[in-house]
Amino acid sequence: MNKTAIAIVLAGSVFAAALTTTVGAQATRSSNEGVYTADQATKGEAVYKEQCAACHGDNLEGSGPMPPLAGKDFLSNWQGKTLGELFEKTQTSMPATAPGTLTPEQTAQITAYMLSTSKYPAGAAPLADKVDDLKAIRIDAPK
Numbered sequence: 656m657n658k659t660a661i662a663i664v665l666a667g668s669v670f671a672a673a674l675t676t677t678v679g680a681q682a683t684r685s686s687n688e689g690v691y692t693a694d695q696a697t698k699g700e701a702v703y704k705e706q707c708a709a710c711h712g713d714n715l716e717g718s719g720p721m722p723p724l725a726g727k728d729f730l731s732n733w734q735g736k737t738l739g740e741l742f743e744k745t746q747t748s749m750p751a752t753a754p755g756t757l758t759p760e761q762t763a764q765i766t767a768y769m770l771s772t773s774k775y776p777a778g779a780a781p782l783a784d785k786v787d788d789l790k791a792i793r794i795d796a797p798k
Contacts, residue, residue, distance in 0.1 A: 682737045682793035689778020690738070690792055691767035696777065699768030702761045706750045715772050721751075725772040730796060738782070739790030742766055746786070759784035773797055 684690065703715075710721045717723035722732060733741060746762045748754045757765070763784040771777065774797045783789055 682791055684792045685795045686738065686770060686775050686792060687795055687798050688792075689776045690780075691763075691770055691775075691777060691782035692780065693771070693777040695764055695767040695781045696771035697768075699764035699766070699771075702757075702764050703768050706757065706761070707765065710751055715769065724769050729769075729773065730794075733794045734796060736794050737790045738766065738792040738794060739786045739788075741769075741794065742784075742789045743786050 703711075704713075707724070710718065711724050712718050712721075715723060715725035715729075717728070723729045742762055745765060746755070746757060746759065749757060763782045767782045770782075776798075
């Protein structure tokens with residue numbers, strides 16, 4: 656093989672490895688797989704009422720420019736994205752009056768409450784409070 660052919664084969668191998676890594680990093684679980692606990696959602700309800708309800712409504716229905724955090728309108732905005740994306744947006748931009756002040760644990764609890772309210776099933780393990788872990792969980796329509 657000449658140097659050009661070797662370079663092409665090597666570049667192709669690097670591209671294939673990068674593609675495999677990217678595909679492997681995509682969401683591999685569904686929000687329908689019991690990704691939070693009922694206890695976590697209960698704690699999230701208390702945090703939600705204290706930190707979020709004034710803007711997003713008592714029942715997560717949204718109000719004016721504040722989007723709903725449950726139901727079909729929420730799903731139309733988030734379906735196909737990951738819980739990591741939702742967690743990160745919540746963690747960095749909420750509450751609107753003091754962005755970034757929620758702890759990772761509070762953000763996970765609120766996210767669990769949102770999932771519970773949208774009728775996703777609870778499971779045995781709590782929802783993680785790390786974005787990278789949550790990027791593996793795709794938001795699907797509840798079953």
